[in-house]
Amino acid sequence: MPSVMWFRRDLRLSDNPALLEAVADGDVLPLFVLDPALWGPAGPSRRAYLAASLRALDASLRERGGRLSVVRGDPVRRVVLAAREVGAERVHVAADTGPYGRARDERVAAALADTGVELVRTGSAYAVGPGRVLNGSGEPYRVFTPFSKAWIDHGWHAPADPPGDVDWRALAETTEIPDPDLPAGLELPEAGEAAAARRWAEFLDDGVADYDEARNLPGVDGTSRMSVHLKYGEIHPRTLLADLARLRSKGAATYRLELGWREFYADVLAARPETAREYLRPEYARMAYDEPGEQLEAWQQGRTGFPIVDAGMRQLRSVGWVHNRVRMIVASFLVKDLHLEWQLGARHFMHWLVDGDLASNQHGWQWTAGSGTDASPFFRVFNPTSQGRRFDPHGEYVRRWVPELADPERVPDPHEPDRDTRDLVGYPAPIVDHAEERREALARWERIRR
Numbered sequence: 001m002p003s004v005m006w007f008r009r010d011l012r013l014s015d016n017p018a019l020l021e022a023v024a025d026g027d028v029l030p031l032f033v034l035d036p037a038l039w040g041p042a043g044p045s046r047r048a049y050l051a052a053s054l055r056a057l058d059a060s061l062r063e064r065g066g067r068l069s070v071v072r073g074d075p076v077r078r079v080v081l082a083a084r085e086v087g088a089e090r091v092h093v094a095a096d097t098g099p100y101g102r103a104r105d106e107r108v109a110a111a112l113a114d115t116g117v118e119l120v121r122t123g124s125a126y127a128v129g130p131g132r133v134l135n136g137s138g139e140p141y142r143v144f145t146p147f148s149k150a151w152i153d154h155g156w157h158a159p160a161d162p163p164g165d166v167d168w169r170a171l172a173e174t175t176e177i178p179d180p181d182l183p184a185g186l187e188l189p190e191a192g193e194a195a196a197a198r199r200w201a202e203f204l205d206d207g208v209a210d211y212d213e214a215r216n217l218p219g220v221d222g223t224s225r226m227s228v229h230l231k232y233g234e235i236h237p238r239t240l241l242a243d244l245a246r247l248r249s250k251g252a253a254t255y256r257l258e259l260g261w262r263e264f265y266a267d268v269l270a271a272r273p274e275t276a277r278e279y280l281r282p283e284y285a286r287m288a289y290d291e292p293g294e295q296l297e298a299w300q301q302g303r304t305g306f307p308i309v310d311a312g313m314r315q316l317r318s319v320g321w322v323h324n325r326v327r328m329i330v331a332s333f334l335v336k337d338l339h340l341e342w343q344l345g346a347r348h349f350m351h352w353l354v355d356g357d358l359a360s361n362q363h364g365w366q367w368t369a370g371s372g373t374d375a376s377p378f379f380r381v382f383n384p385t386s387q388g389r390r391f392d393p394h395g396e397y398v399r400r401w402v403p404e405l406a407d408p409e410r411v412p413d414p415h416e417p418d419r420d421t422r423d424l425v426g427y428p429a430p431i432v433d434h435a436e437e438r439r440e441a442l443a444r445w446e447r448i449r450r
């Protein structure tokens, strides 16, 4: 019996439980639907990356005698038509627990059921499917540390083997995989399952052992850069977890916990889908915020006059990725120095990030803004200058992304250039006085605590 394998955020052939289920049914139609509701808001980096990843998946299928059928339009109509064309009785997917994906899948399942076809969900983009880790009272966790313990105790399956020989089907009429133009200067990592496996092997060889110390230093290439591969499911987290389990280093243990954060935020978003837009802690909606204006633009363009903030915001636009420490610094600056709502920053991030992921992004923002899970107390306000000095002590990161500050002879102190130096190299004066804005942020916060 033919079936459909509808790929979404699982663009790989290895260790793909939904694909194995499809293969167990018989002939398989590998399908991807370009959904305008997702393609539109994706932003230039994610559109280009997704297209490259689809080309890589198509190439892997062709090596195995198949090809990826790509169609454009509303998935409800497109998936039903595809199933009908090949005479499938089942459409296989990995479960999507995000707010849009879940609603879309319910609509698709209902439309398929009307034609006698079943939507079968097998596995997800996570080692443990969101919603499965529950506390003693059967509720989802709200705080990371107990979640992470229960998540590890829950455990996960070992990676599965790739499918053997498959009889592939294809649709008669398909759309070309798009080839969107990248904005000038934007550089993206190589996409696809093979690229993900290579990057992971490199990190296992020469990154993971030092990860525990190096991961906080944005000037050092000390993190795995796996976020984009995980986002598109070019590799499954349980593959990473299985490799980490063979290592004894502190770095491997820390890395496992970082994957735990990704799973935690997906779990929180599945339990509280409204937090993609609304404050997880509702009292923060009552805080006084400023209207967005020129300061938001300066932040977006990396012209705030605070070197580490500007370096991060320029890195975002150049490579669609920002170091985690710097994501926290720039987010804190937007919320606590400029007094703007986190959603404005989260939206800008989602536009530019190639690894832009609703759960990790919105909850990374909410955490930094103080309104999210866990205790990131609002009163702990990052000082961008001292954060820069501490985590980029030799100024490599700032000099790399802010070319005005690159020359050590002209700019001896890249974290706090004096006024004459700024004038000389054309770097802006700070747009705010951090000490003053810190006081202002705390005063606003005091008002919602009463």
Ligand SMILES: Cc1cc2nc3c(=O)[nH]c(=O)nc-3n(C[C@H](O)[C@H](O)[C@H](O)COP(=O)(O)OP(=O)(O)OC[C@H]3O[C@@H](n4cnc5c(N)ncnc54)[C@H](O)[C@@H]3O)c2cc1C
Pocket: 215, 223, 224, 225, 226, 227, 228, 230, 231, 255, 258, 259, 261, 262, 263, 265, 322, 323, 324, 325, 327, 328, 331, 349, 353, 355, 356, 357, 358, 360, 361, 362, 364, 365, 368
């Ligand atoms: C404001 C803000 C926005 C963020 N937006 C995103 C986003 O859109 N997409 C995204 O994948 N991550 C996001 N993060 C989390 C983190 O910054 C990135 O996952 C990380 O920088 C990716 O680089 P890496 O793969 O080299 O990370 P590594 O340090 O190598 O970490 C390994 C993996 O662990 C996971 N991870 C690590 N830290 C976190 C974290 N704090 N939260 C969730 N998962 C984590 C990621 O999957 C990452 O690939 C955000 C963090 C903040 C503070």
